[in-house]
Amino acid sequence: NAGVTQTPKFQVLKTGQSMTLQCAQDMNHEYMSWYRQDPGMGLRLIHYSVGAGITDQGEVPNGYNVSRSTTEDFPLRLLSAAPSQTSVYFCASRGTHQETQYFGPGTRLLVL
């Protein structure tokens, strides 16, 4: 199993550009989440999904969209990048009963 994969590993954007961060898992997990990690702050939940076709907002959803068309994939879209979205983004997945979360390797995003 590859676990949770994320692409790209690193991205530089200009303000106003859009892009999609990819996340995939091969563990047949129902729950998938996107977090951002900023210096001095804990991981913050952006969006999450409890299964294919179901998504919901987390703590900091503004400026981001998600979709869950399959169990495996959970892409995060930045609609119009802003410097405040400079961060490290982690995708995570887990099974149904609050089991261990598996994290992807992260995507480091710089918005100029």
Add this chain to the structure above:
Amino acid sequence: KNEVEQSPQNLTAQEGEFITINCSYSVGISALHWLQQHPGGGIVSLFMLSSGKKKHGRLIATINIQEKHSSLHITASHPRDSAVYICAPTGNQFYFGTGTSLTVIP
């Protein structure tokens, strides 16, 4: 809002020392996770516990649900233990502490 407080924020230890990292939380939870993040690296789950104590090798995690407190202990610390350790209480959602940065000096 600070649902999760970790202490200390930074910790430097000599190789071989016994290390304790503390986590206090204010939310109702059903379980608590301890995560490890190496510099520039991904995040790995070390423990998930809902009561008592768990031990994996040199790592021991304890939790007191009534006092809303958990500790992570590292016995005979080693430079490869240098990482950020994150406490993550879990109820309806995951909450995360800001992490404890540990450096173990040879």
